[in-house]
Amino acid sequence: MKEKIITFLTEIRPEFDFSESSNFIEEGMLDSFDIVSLVASLDEEFEISIDGTEILPENFSSVEGIIQLLNKNGVTE
């Protein structure tokens, strides 16, 4: 799951190294449009629909945070 997430993030913002960052939002690596793109990719890949109320920047600040969000939406490793 982790590799898949990194792949999607890199597709969206190829100029950044997401494995080196501790907070994607604070470091300006993802904006709200990037999050929308990422959610669409994750929804399609894992055949889910991430709850709209959870599409908050703080849930997308790290790969671990995104994994937690996916777990919450029924995706397991």
Next chain:
Amino acid sequence: MNLKFRNKKITGILTVLPENEVNFDDEIDNYDFSRAQSMKLKLIMGYGKRRVVKEGTAVSDLCIYGMNYLFDKGLLKKEDIDGIVLVTQSPDHFVPATSHIIQGKLGLKQDMMLLDINQACSGYPVGLNQAFMLLDQEEVNKVVLLNADMMSSKVSAKDRGSRPLTGDAASITIVEKDSNDSTIYGTINVDGTGAESLIIPAGGFKMPSTPETAKLQTDKNGNSRALDHLVMKGDDVFNFVQKQVPPMIDNLLSKANCDKDDVDYYLFHQPNKFMLKKLADKMGVPHDKMPHNVVENFGNASGVSVPTAITFNLADKLLTESFLVCIAGFGAGLSWASLLMKLEKLDFCEMIDYK
């Protein structure tokens, strides 16, 4: 607030679209997206074609054009109109109210009530609720609800959040008394603490437009806007909608003692495709019951987006069939409102181009 109405119905809906069409593909270079990101967002958000007015066209022009179309076709008689409710955020002038300009230019009777409401994306259910209230008066038998907005000129050409989605349009909805005993259920909610989530900071009496307010400033996301432009805090608005709309609909259906599955169509405001799909998923509503194709074909014209969704998706069906529909709008204010009602065998339900 919960509302309830009896012996009233909608008898016709007309959408008036400006003839000028802008295509997202032709505007891509205006925005700070990579081409790949633009193409992906086009699919996700529904960026596509949008209708915008030509310079010099006013809200009253769109409304008068549509009203004259109905008079000429014999679908509406001037003498039958007892009231006009105009919902717009883009009035012709601060003074007088635009409804008065429309009444005067159309030569309508003086013995009538005119009401202008400043509401944005919740403007269709808010306007309908108000029109139904007017019909509670003994001498009021037919009210014309006009929804009209032309906010495209108030969105910066360099604002990738709002610009690719914003369109202009007007709609005319006829509401009148009826002998049927079915009940119409409505709700209206507001939260003024979110007033700055969607705002045009300058141009009113508090901050008049000056050369200073027309200067573009670039935000941290690369959007350039002036204080004269519409500012939308996209994250705040998205979360407000996802948080408030599903419980509003649950409450509405519960007041009506109606199951979610009993509703034939959920005709919601059309901010963008992504937001509507997320709403449908959260509410457990099949996507085909909640049309989300207005933005990609015409743009989001604020409160006009609901009647556009109706005339674009259900025009032929509504002339002969009957549907239980749930209407909802949500946006600036913040405000959110809804209606549960039957739409059946309308006298007209169509879209025309303004020329």
